[in-house]
Amino acid sequence: MKDEAIYRRLFRTALLIRLVEERIIALYPSDKIQSPVHLSIGQEAVAVGVCDALRADDLVFATYRSHGFYIAKGGKLDAMFAELYGRKDGISGGKAGSMHLAAPDVGLMGSSAVVASTIPHAVGAALSFKRRGGDRIAAAVFGDGATEEGVYHESLNFAALMRVPVLFLCEDNGLAVHSHRPIRQSYRLIEHAAAYGIAGRRLEEGWDMLAVRQATLEAAAHVRSGEPFVLEIATSRYKEHVGVGEDFHFNYRTTDSVDAWKRRDPLIVDAKLVAELSPELEREIDAAVAYAEASPAPGRLELLTDVI
Amino acid sequence: MRKLDYAGAIREAMAQEMERDPRVFVYGIGVPTWSSIFGTTKGLTEQFGPERCFDTPICEDTMTGFGLGAAIRGLRPIHVHIRVDFMILATNQLLNMVSNYIYSTGGKLKVPLVVRAVVGRGWGQGAQHSKSLFSNFTHIPGLKVIAPTTASDVKGMLTAAIRDDNPVICFEHRWLYWAEEEVPEEPYEVPLGVGRILRPGRDVTVVGLSWMNVEARLAADILYKRGVSVEIVDPRTLAPLDEDLIVESVKRTGRCIVADCDWVESGFSAELAARISEKCFGRLKAPVKRIGFAHTPCPTVRELENEFYPNARTIVRGIEEMLGLEAANLDGEDFFSHERRFRGPF
Numbered sequence: 168m169k170d171e172a173i174y175r176r177l178f179r180t181a182l183l184i185r186l187v188e189e190r191i192i193a194l195y196p197s198d199k200i201q202s203p204v205h206l207s208i209g210q211e212a213v214a215v216g217v218c219d220a221l222r223a224d225d226l227v228f229a230t231y232r233s234h235g236f237y238i239a240k241g242g243k244l245d246a247m248f249a250e251l252y253g254r255k256d257g258i259s260g261g262k263a264g265s266m267h268l269a270a271p272d273v274g275l276m277g278s279s280a281v282v283a284s285t286i287p288h289a290v291g292a293a294l295s296f297k298r299r300g301g302d303r304i305a306a307a308v309f310g311d312g313a314t315e316e317g318v319y320h321e322s323l324n325f326a327a328l329m330r331v332p333v334l335f336l337c338e339d340n341g342l343a344v345h346s347h348r349p350i351r352q353s354y355r356l357i358e359h360a361a362a363y364g365i366a367g368r369r370l371e372e373g374w375d376m377l378a379v380r381q382a383t384l385e386a387a388a389h390v391r392s393g394e395p396f397v398l399e400i401a402t403s404r405y406k407e408h409v410g411v412g413e414d415f416h417f418n419y420r421t422t423d424s425v426d427a428w429k430r431r432d433p434l435i436v437d438a439k440l441v442a443e444l445s446p447e448l449e450r451e452i453d454a455a456v457a458y459a460e461a462s463p464a465p466g467r468l469e470l471l472t473d474v475i
Numbered sequence: 476m477r478k479l480d481y482a483g484a485i486r487e488a489m490a491q492e493m494e495r496d497p498r499v500f501v502y503g504i505g506v507p508t509w510s511s512i513f514g515t516t517k518g519l520t521e522q523f524g525p526e527r528c529f530d531t532p533i534c535e536d537t538m539t540g541f542g543l544g545a546a547i548r549g550l551r552p553i554h555v556h557i558r559v560d561f562m563i564l565a566t567n568q569l570l571n572m573v574s575n576y577i578y579s580t581g582g583k584l585k586v587p588l589v590v591r592a593v594v595g596r597g598w599g600q601g602a603q604h605s606k607s608l609f610s611n612f613t614h615i616p617g618l619k620v621i622a623p624t625t626a627s628d629v630k631g632m633l634t635a636a637i638r639d640d641n642p643v644i645c646f647e648h649r650w651l652y653w654a655e656e657e658v659p660e661e662p663y664e665v666p667l668g669v670g671r672i673l674r675p676g677r678d679v680t681v682v683g684l685s686w687m688n689v690e691a692r693l694a695a696d697i698l699y700k701r702g703v704s705v706e707i708v709d710p711r712t713l714a715p716l717d718e719d720l721i722v723e724s725v726k727r728t729g730r731c732i733v734a735d736c737d738w739v740e741s742g743f744s745a746e747l748a749a750r751i752s753e754k755c756f757g758r759l760k761a762p763v764k765r766i767g768f769a770h771t772p773c774p775t776v777r778e779l780e781n782e783f784y785p786n787a788r789t790i791v792r793g794i795e796e797m798l799g800l801e802a803a804n805l806d807g808e809d810f811f812s813h814e815r816r817f818r819g820p821f
């Protein structure tokens with residue numbers, strides 16, 4: 168029964184993320200959102216399971232594909248839509264947009280569109296926790312492609328040397344834009360982490376919010392004890408790399424792999440719960456969109472504010 | 476003559492050089508995938524095989540050092556970056572290694588490496604997908620830096636770059652990719668280090684960089700109707716710079732505006748303004764003026780993006796001010812907006 172309550176909680180947030188991104192898809196042709204969007208449809212269970220397992224005062228550093236993490240970490244929906252619309256009341260007054268969501272008030276410290284560039288930030292933030300004592304942790308969220316950058320390897324090494332409480336969280340959707348993982352990588356992530364003396368685990372059931380949550384709770388417990396950890400979660404990106412469409416017609420991947428995920432995706436399989444929760448969530452989204460619509464465009468003078 | 480767009484001209488230059496010289500190869504993140512860097516590498520893997528056109532892991536610095544290693548062994552690599560913002564992860568290899576390899580081997584080794592970097596703007600690209608950074612590279616001795624504006628120039632200059640035994644960085648503004656022009660079918664070189672007068676004029680010289688030449692042409696058309704004659708000089712190669720061409724032009728007109736698609740502060744426009752001021756000191760009727768990005772990271776929202784980027788209007792206003800003319804009503808003018816044609820996502 169307790170699990171049932173947790174499941175509902177996770178499901179609700181995951182469904183909110185999906186409905187938000189489906190709303191973005193619906194709005195996009197209107198040109199109200201004039202910036203690139205990297206959707207996480209198919210990957211929601213990762214953001215939701217992870218953020219539910221983290222504590223409110225733990226910090227997350229993320230990527231351009233972070234609508235899910237923003238929402239799961241507790242970011243405000245109205246400010247997010249206003250940001251996507253490029254409005255004054257957006258998180259960053261419209262200057263950041265979808266690729267650079269941040270909500271420091273709820274622990275989402277930033278997100279970057281330069282692959283892998285936020286990973287060391289989590290290591291530095293973890294050092295601040297270690298200095299202060301206590302058991303807060305920092306999580307670096309990144310894709311499978313990001314692990315090819317030197318900065319990922321260097322971050323593991325330094326985190327291991329410093330023994331800081333950082334969780335390295337890899338969302339493995341098997342793709343970097345249109346390139347498949349096997350042509351890019353000669354290593355296995357968990358074995359590779361072990362070479363630095365960092366414990367790790369790969370979770371195949373990335374569609375399963377409870378499994379993600381449980382794996383993260385265990386990983387986080389390890390990290391709270393003062394050791395870095397690598398958690399790799401298999402997942403599936405349903406939509407194109409960037410933009411609101413699908414990309415199967417480009418023939419670089421088949422629908423099969425995605426269909427296999429969809430057959431297990433609770434947001435599809437558990438249609439009853441979707442039907443039950445959707446109306447209320449849609450109203451929440453309506454309100455956020457209305458907020459964005461009502462918010463004014465930033466004035467010209469905003470151009471030079473917040474630079475230094 | 477048949478017409479070709481800028482992206483097609485890049486592709487053709489690379490394909491013809493790969494055909495001509497088996498040492499030439501092309502690589503970079505996403506290069507052989509279907510989106511093929513805005514179509515500029517389309518079909519090269521099919522035509523030349525995966526050994527001569529291939530994808531890479533996401534590790535820019537290493538892949539640049541790899542290119543250097545291949546180049547000093549006599550291969551002729553072309554490394555492609557879909558944004559200059561990602562190329563700067565390779566700054567160590569480019570600025571510490573590639574740029575002084577010939578120097579530190581006393582000229583015994585050559586570095587026939589070409590690095591293509593896409594620059595550009597628009598559709599909410601934001602702070603990490605919109606830089607130009609020309610001056611970060613022109614600042615460094617040992618690198619040739621080119622920024623062709625037209626399709627025929629990019630084909631000839633890229634061909635010359637591939638045949639060059641020095642490292643060449645080629646900046647390509649994304650908005651130029653669809654610009655069509657008559658482009659000769661056979662391979663040809665446009666020599667590096669030679670600028671071009673895009674439009675002759677009497678009253679003021681606009682030195683335009685990359686995309687800003689398109690804006691300068693529009694500004695010149697608008698001002699022509701008011702009897703102002705604008706000369707447009709496209710340096711084409713930023714390093715080594717064809718200083719004589721620019722200096723002669725400014726000596727003739729007595730006035731100069733440098734229009735850059737980059738930040739003004741410490742930008743390439745500063746280098747141009749300094750050289751022009753020095754060489755044309757007695758002949759200048761007004762101080763050299765510079766136009767470029769506002770001094771802030773690039774905002775994502777369109778309203779502020781419009782304020783951030785200079786365009787033909789900025790150039791018209793700059794020239795009016797320089798000539799002491801009243802600001803004309805530009806309401807009827809049709810200013811270029813890429814978004815009319817391009818509706819995202821990238």
Ligand SMILES: Cc1ncc(C[n+]2csc(CCOP(=O)(O)OP(=O)(O)O)c2C)c(N)n1
Nearest residue numbers: 232280281282310311312313342343344561
């Ligand atoms: C340093 C850098 N190089 C290249 C790119 C272009 N790029 C954007 S996303 C991406 C793929 C990243 O894949 P992954 O880390 O697996 O994340 P995913 O998009 O799958 O979530 C690439 C290569 C970039 N943004 N930054």
Ligand SMILES: [Mg+2]
Nearest residue numbers: 310311340342
């Ligand atoms: Mg991926």
